[in-house]
Amino acid sequence: MTSYLIKNAQLPTGEHQDLLLDNGSIHAINPHIPPPKHAHTIDADGLIALPGLVDLHTHLREPGGHGETVLTGSRAAAAGGFTCVHAMANTFPVQDRAGVVDQVHALGERAGYVEVRPVGAVSEGLEGEKLAGLAAMARSAAAVRVFSDDGHCVFDPVLMRRALEYTKAFDAVVAQHAQEPRLTEGSLMHEGVVSAELGLTGWPAVAEESIIARDVLLAEHVGSRLHVCHVSTRGSVEILRWAKSRGIDVTAEVTPHHLLLTDECARGYDPVFKVNPPLRSDDDVAAVREALAEGVIDIVATDHAPHPTEAKECEWAHAAFGMVGLETALPIVHEVMVTSGLMTWADVARTMAELPARIGRVTGQGAGLAPGGPANLTLFDPAARWVVDPTRLATASQNSPVRGREMQGKTLWTFFRGVATLADGELVDLGEEPS
Amino acid sequence: MGQGPPGHIVMEADDITRALTRVAHEILESNRGAANLVLLGIPKRGVPLAERLASHIAEIEPGFVVEERLGQLDITMYRDDLRRLHPRPINPTRIPPRGIDGTVVVLIDDVLYSGRTIRAALDALGDHGRPQAVQLAVLVDRGHRELPIRADFVGKNLPTSREERVSVLLQETDDRDAVLITREEEAA
Amino acid sequence: MTAVLTHLLSARDLDRSQAVAVLDTAAHMAETQSREIKKLPTLRGRTVVNLFYEDSTRTRISFETAAKRLSADVLSFAPKGSSVSKGESLKDTVLTLGAMGADAIVIRHQASGAAHLLAHSGWTEARIINAGDGLHQHPTQALLDAFTLRRHRAHAKGMEGDGLGSDLEGARVVIVGDVLHSRVARANVDLLTTLGAEVTLVAPPTLLPVGVETWSARTTYSLDEAIEETDPDAVMMLRVQLERMSRAGGGFFPSHAEYQREYGLDTKRLGRMRPDALVMHPGPMNRGLEITSAAADGQRSVVVEQVANGVAVRMAVLYLVLTGAEGGPS
Numbered sequence: 020m021t022s023y024l025i026k027n028a029q030l031p032t033g034e035h036q037d038l039l040l041d042n043g044s045i046h047a048i049n050p051h052i053p054p055p056k057h058a059h060t061i062d063a064d065g066l067i068a069l070p071g072l073v074d075l076h077t078h079l080r081e082p083g084g085h086g087e088t089v090l091t092g093s094r095a096a097a098a099g100g101f102t103c104v105h106a107m108a109n110t111f112p113v114q115d116r117a118g119v120v121d122q123v124h125a126l127g128e129r130a131g132y133v134e135v136r137p138v139g140a141v142s143e144g145l146e147g148e149k150l151a152g153l154a155a156m157a158r159s160a161a162a163v164r165v166f167s168d169d170g171h172c173v174f175d176p177v178l179m180r181r182a183l184e185y186t187k188a189f190d191a192v193v194a195q196h197a198q199e200p201r202l203t204e205g206s207l208m209h210e211g212v213v214s215a216e217l218g219l220t221g222w223p224a225v226a227e228e229s230i231i232a233r234d235v236l237l238a239e240h241v242g243s244r245l246h247v248c249h250v251s252t253r254g255s256v257e258i259l260r261w262a263k264s265r266g267i268d269v270t271a272e273v274t275p276h277h278l279l280l281t282d283e284c285a286r287g288y289d290p291v292f293k294v295n296p297p298l299r300s301d302d303d304v305a306a307v308r309e310a311l312a313e314g315v316i317d318i319v320a321t322d323h324a325p326h327p328t329e330a331k332e333c334e335w336a337h338a339a340f341g342m343v344g345l346e347t348a349l350p351i352v353h354e355v356m357v358t359s360g361l362m363t364w365a366d367v368a369r370t371m372a373e374l375p376a377r378i379g380r381v382t383g384q385g386a387g388l389a390p391g392g393p394a395n396l397t398l399f400d401p402a403a404r405w406v407v408d409p410t411r412l413a414t415a416s417q418n419s420p421v422r423g424r425e426m427q428g429k430t431l432w433t434f435f436r437g438v439a440t441l442a443d444g445e446l447v448d449l450g451e452e453p454s
Numbered sequence: 455m456g457q458g459p460p461g462h463i464v465m466e467a468d469d470i471t472r473a474l475t476r477v478a479h480e481i482l483e484s485n486r487g488a489a490n491l492v493l494l495g496i497p498k499r500g501v502p503l504a505e506r507l508a509s510h511i512a513e514i515e516p517g518f519v520v521e522e523r524l525g526q527l528d529i530t531m532y533r534d535d536l537r538r539l540h541p542r543p544i545n546p547t548r549i550p551p552r553g554i555d556g557t558v559v560v561l562i563d564d565v566l567y568s569g570r571t572i573r574a575a576l577d578a579l580g581d582h583g584r585p586q587a588v589q590l591a592v593l594v595d596r597g598h599r600e601l602p603i604r605a606d607f608v609g610k611n612l613p614t615s616r617e618e619r620v621s622v623l624l625q626e627t628d629d630r631d632a633v634l635i636t637r638e639e640e641a642a
Numbered sequence: 643m644t645a646v647l648t649h650l651l652s653a654r655d656l657d658r659s660q661a662v663a664v665l666d667t668a669a670h671m672a673e674t675q676s677r678e679i680k681k682l683p684t685l686r687g688r689t690v691v692n693l694f695y696e697d698s699t700r701t702r703i704s705f706e707t708a709a710k711r712l713s714a715d716v717l718s719f720a721p722k723g724s725s726v727s728k729g730e731s732l733k734d735t736v737l738t739l740g741a742m743g744a745d746a747i748v749i750r751h752q753a754s755g756a757a758h759l760l761a762h763s764g765w766t767e768a769r770i771i772n773a774g775d776g777l778h779q780h781p782t783q784a785l786l787d788a789f790t791l792r793r794h795r796a797h798a799k800g801m802e803g804d805g806l807g808s809d810l811e812g813a814r815v816v817i818v819g820d821v822l823h824s825r826v827a828r829a830n831v832d833l834l835t836t837l838g839a840e841v842t843l844v845a846p847p848t849l850l851p852v853g854v855e856t857w858s859a860r861t862t863y864s865l866d867e868a869i870e871e872t873d874p875d876a877v878m879m880l881r882v883q884l885e886r887m888s889r890a891g892g893g894f895f896p897s898h899a900e901y902q903r904e905y906g907l908d909t910k911r912l913g914r915m916r917p918d919a920l921v922m923h924p925g926p927m928n929r930g931l932e933i934t935s936a937a938a939d940g941q942r943s944v945v946v947e948q949v950a951n952g953v954a955v956r957m958a959v960l961y962l963v964l965t966g967a968e969g970g971p972s
Binding site: 219329333 | 732755777857
Binding site for chain 3: 528531532536537538539540541542543544545546547577581582
C-alpha cells in the first residue's frame with residue numbers, strides 16, 4: 020500500500036499541518052514531516068483536509084434499479100470526497116431483509132471506493148403496513164443502523180411508533196421521509212406563488228411539517244431516536260428547534276439542493292428540478308441555511324437520486340423525482356455556507372462527516388483527523404472553479420440540477436482506508452486492487 | 455423612415471403632380487371615360503397615390519364619385535416571400551360598395567420592380583370578384599421584371615441598377631413628395 | 643409594428659403592443675372570413691400538426707379550420723394515452739413529426755408545461771403553439787376572449803373595425819368558477835390585465851390556488867358582491883368539472899345545488915348586471931350548473947361568437963408564428 024505525505028494542508032481547525040498516511044491509517048500529523056522513502060508527496064498548499072465525508076442519504080439503485088450501480092455510485096461518492104454512503108432501501112428487491120442488505124454491503128466492499136452502509140426498510144416492501152425484519156438486518160453482516168422507507172412516508176402513526184420503539188433494541192434510528200400522503204396527492208412542486216402560476220399541483224409545506232411534528236412527539240413519548248430526512252421548510256426548522264429545546268432526541272438533514280435552489284427553478288418546466296421534497300421558497304432556503312449553521316439541522320445529506328435520461332426527458336408531470344448530488348455537495352456547501360460566512364470548515368467537518376457517522380453509528384468514519392485514526396479523508400481546493408458537465412460526472416446519470424453552473428471548489432484527493440480513490444481530481448481505477 | 459434616406463432626387467413634388475395628372479388623363483383616354491372604373495391602391499404608398507388619381511379624375515369627370523370608385527387592396531397574405539420576411543402588418547382591404555364584378559380595375563402602386571407585388575395583387579383581386587379588365591398604374595417603373603407583367607400607365611420610367619434603391623416619399627406617409635435613388639450601401 | 647412571435651406558449655409571452663397587434667391581425671383575418679372566398683394562400687406549402695393528447699374537438703377543429711383557411715396542410719394526431727402509460731414518449735412523437743416536415747405544432751396536453759418543453763427541448767425546429775397545457779395556459783382562448791370583448795366595446799362606442807389598435811383599458815371582467823384547475827383563467831388574467839382590463843376572480847376558497855394573491859386580479863368569494871361592486875362589462879363563467887364535487891376524503895364543494903346557488907349564473911343575477919354586459923363561457927358548458935340555459939342562450943351571451951372569433955384569432959397566431967419562420971432580413 021502506497022504511503023502518502025500530504026504537505027501543508029489546512030485542517031478544519033484552521034491549522035496548517037503535514038499528514039502522513041501509512042498502512043491505512045493516519046500515521047502522523049505535524050507542522051513539518053520529512054518525506055519518508057517510498058512515500059508519495061502531495062503538495063496540499065491551499066487545500067482543506069477534511070475527514071472523509073459520510074452521506075446518510077444516497078440512492079445507489081442496486082439491485083434492480085436504473086441509472087446507477089453500487090460501483091458507479093461509489094465512484095461518484097469518492098469523486099465528491101465521501102468515504103461512506105448510506106444506500107437507501109428502495110431497490111428492487113427492496114432492502115427489507117438481511118439477504119438484500121448483505122448483498123448491497125458486499126457490492127460496496129467489492130467496489131472498494133467507499134464504505135457502503137445499507138439502509139434497511141422500515142416496512143416490508145416499503146408498503147407502510149408491516150414492520151420489516153429490522154433485527155435481522157441489524158444483526159446481519161451489513162449491521163444496519165439506519166432504517167427508512169425513504170421515498171415513502173411511514174404514515175401510519177402506530178407503525179411509526181412501533182418502529183421507533185423496536186429499533187431501540189439495537190441502537191438504530193428511524194429516518195423519516197416526512198410527507199403527509201393525502202396532502203400531497205398528485206403534488207408536483209412546492210405550493211406557492213410559482214406553482215399557482217405554472218399550474219403544477221402544489222405540495223404544501225404543511226405536508227412535511229405535520230409529520231415532523233407528530234414524529235418528534237412520538238419520539239419523545241417512546242424515548243427513541245428519530246432522524247428527519249431532507250428538511251426543506253422554515254416550519255420544519257421551527258418544529259425541530261422546539262423539539263431539541265425539549266430534549267427530544269431528534270436529528271435532521273438538509274440536502275445541498277435545498278440549501279441552494281428555490282421553486283423558481285421550476286419555471287422552465289425542466290424536470291431536472293423536480294425533486295421530493297420539492298425545491299422551496301427563498302425564505303425556506305434562508306431558514307434551512309440558518310438552521311444548519313445553528314445546529315438545529317444537524318447534517319448535510321445528498322439524497323443523491325440518479326435517474327436515467329428518459330425518466331427526466333419528458334413532461335414535468337411524468338418525470339421522476341430526484342437529482343444527483345454526490346459530486347457537487349461539497350462545492351455547494353462551500354459556496355452557500357462557508358463563503359457566506361455562516362459556517363467554518365470545522366462546521367463542515369462536523370455536518371458532513373462527524374455527525375452523519377454518529378447518527379448512522381458508523382465506526383471508523385467521520386472522526387476528526389488524528390494520528391492513529393483510519394486514513395479516511397479528503398482534500399478540497401476551495402479556489403478551484405469548474406463548470407458542471409453532467410456527461411463528465413462519475414455517476415451513471417446526468418440529472419444534475421447544477422449542470423452548467425460554476426462550482427466553487429473541487430475535491431482533488433479522497434483516501435478510503437488509506438487508499439487513494441481520487442487522485443489529483445481523477446478517479447483511481449481500483450478494478451484490479453483487492454481491498 | 456422619417457425624412458427617408460438621403461439620396462439623389464429624381465422627381466420633385468411638382469414632377470409627381472404633373473406625372474399623376476398625366477396618368478389620370480391617360481386612364482380616362484384609354485378607357486373612354488370613367489364610367490366603369492374602380493381604382494384600387496396597394497398599401498402602403500399605392501393608397502395615397504390612388505386617392506390623388508381619383509381626385510384628378512373627379513375633377514375631369516364630374517360624374518365620378520370618389521367614394522364609390524376608390525378602394526385599397528392589401529396583398530400581404532398573398533405574398534410569395536412570407537417564409538423569409540418577418541411578419542408584415544396586415545392592412546385592411548376596402549372594396550367599393552358595388553364590388554368589382556364587370557368593372558375595369560386599375561391597380562395603383564408606387565414602384566414597379568420585380569412584378570411580384572402585382573402578381574400577388576392579381577391573386578388577391580381574384581378572391582374579391584371578376585373584373586372585366588385589370589390595368590396597372592405606377593408612379594415609377596424601374597425595370598428588372600421577374601414576371602411577365604407590365605404597367606399600362608407609368609408616371610416615370612427610371613432606368614436603375616439592382617444595387618440601387620428607389621424610394622417614393624409622399625406627403626401623406628412621409629411628410630414630403632419626392633422620388634429618390636440611393637445606392638444600397640448608402641441606404642443600409 | 644407587428645408582433646414577432648417565435649412560439650405562442652403563454653399569454654404572458656405578449657406585452658400590450660404585441661397583444662394588440664395579434665388582435666388587429668385577427669380582425670383583418672375576421673374580415674377575410676366574411677368574403678365569399680374565405681381561403682387565403684398565405685401558408686401554402688406549410689404543414690401544421692395538431693398534436694392533441696387531450697380530447698378537445700372544438701379547439702382542434704378551430705385550429706384545423708384556421709390552418710386550412712390559410713391554405714396550410716393540416717395533420718391531426720391524437721396519441722392514445724400519455725407518455726407514462728403505454729405509447730411513445732413525447733420526445734419520440736415530436737421527432738417523428740419533425741421528420742414529417744411539421745412547420746408548426748399545435749399541442750394540447752394534460753401536463754402543464756408540455757408546450758414549453760417542446761419549444762425548449764431542441765427536439766424540433768417547428769414553431770410551437772400552446773392549445774392548452776394542463777392547468778397552466780391556454781393563450782389562444784384568452785386571445786379570442788379579448789378579441790370578443792374588444793369588438794363589443796368598439797361597437798358600443800360606435801368605433802369602426804372591431805376596435806383596431808385599441809386595448810381593453812378600463813374594461814371590467816369577472817371570471818367565475820374553478821380558477822384552481824383552469825388554464826383559461828390563468829391565461830385570461832394575464833392577457834386581459836396586460837391589455838388594461840380589471841379582472842375579478844370569483845370562486846369558493848377551495849378553488850382558488852395558494853399564491854393567487856400575487857396575481858394581477860382581485861379575488862372574492864361572492865359572485866353577488868362581485869357583480870354589485872364591479873359592475874362588470876363581461877362575466878366569464880368557467881366550466882366546473884363534476885368530479886371536483888364532494889366525495890369521500892373531501893371534494894372542493896359540497897354539492898351541485900350549493901355550487902349553483904352560490905356561483906351559478908342565472909337570469910336573476912344577470913338582471914343585476916348592466917343591460918349590455920356580456921356573458922362568456924369557454925365551453926363546453928354544464929348547463930344547469932355554472933350557467934342556466936336562459937343565461938347561456940340569452941341576448942347577452944356571446945358564447946357562439948367566441949367560437950367564431952376563435953378561428954380568426956388562430957389564423958392570426960398561425961400567420962404570425964409561421965411567417966418569417968426561415969429567418970432572413972427583417
